[in-house]
Amino acid sequence: MSDRIRLHRIEGNLRLRLGDKTVAEVQRAVHLDESGFPSRLYLPREELPADQLRASPTRTTCPYKGVASYHDLVFGEDVVREAAWSYDDPIDAVAAIRGHLCFDPRHGFVVDREGAVATPVT
Template structure:
């Protein structure tokens, strides 16, 4: 799946900070792209921005606009809100539904979580996720992890290892201590990778 990209009008970019390079690429849909290195604040980001100066007719509207590599810049904002990982796709939704169905997590041959207060998260293009209140998970089975990952729609995820059945399952659980406003209802709820546990059961059926 392609991710969304921002293109910025050249007239809104301080071109004195950009230096054209010899690097170029070809896209069969848009044409030849020219590249620029950004010099700002005493640092350089090589080939961090590109432009289709003579795009194909189907993408003629990109002429005079610049694209930027996300990970070569320090921060990105939509209005006054910082955006993480990549631009948000306007066709992606995250719906959260409270559920009274019984959700159980089996790991290491043990039932380590059981709840009738889960929150089901449905994100466009992904399988449903089952978020469980922390107090409905056996605390002694959770071990802290240093892993952190980011999601442009939910925020920064923290992780736990699972200790069950005499084994440790690394980074099998994640949660968002400070989720983005749109998904605030999953704050500090725990979610489990189905491929890392024995089973996730919903009303007794494996999902």
Template structure:
């Protein structure tokens, strides 16, 4: 197997991780599966901002680790979780970088939800 390419953020492909200003509430199928005032906003190049929620803020009873993995040369290897609510399973709804590269090290211990699989809302802090 060849070595995986590791890239650093640049002016042409910037990545920033900052505390989210507000409370993040994540719903799947109308059910709240995560809620926190301690989310992180990851901005990468021209992509939409992604909210990274502390893993501990996610309802652990709805999670099942999937076999899916992907690789990002800027962030590292991602692992995925399925979410089951009200008897319905949403496959690979969550991804996490358990050992992210140093440039985005702050997202360790956090998970992100696919916008098309979950309703991720940012509102005023409680």
């Protein structure tokens, strides 16, 4: 693991919210700190509502994580475009985020993690 990126496993009750609505409740996540960027929480795909996620054609590349695929969220009658991203085949240094999605806080997503415990990924 480089000094540029630090990962922690988070365990406990975590709730993904959009405004005052709960999108999902999960029991674990990966917290990613990357120098020069805001911290991010990656939630496990298998604990998220698969019927509400839709693949987006958008892709971006990060030299430290790999190729990101974006996902739209269908929430009730609303569609939040590019609501989340994932690294389906991340580089080895951040392999812990494989199978996880990060919801973009610019859309108003918040993860409540009261009482959750963090353990460094080594």
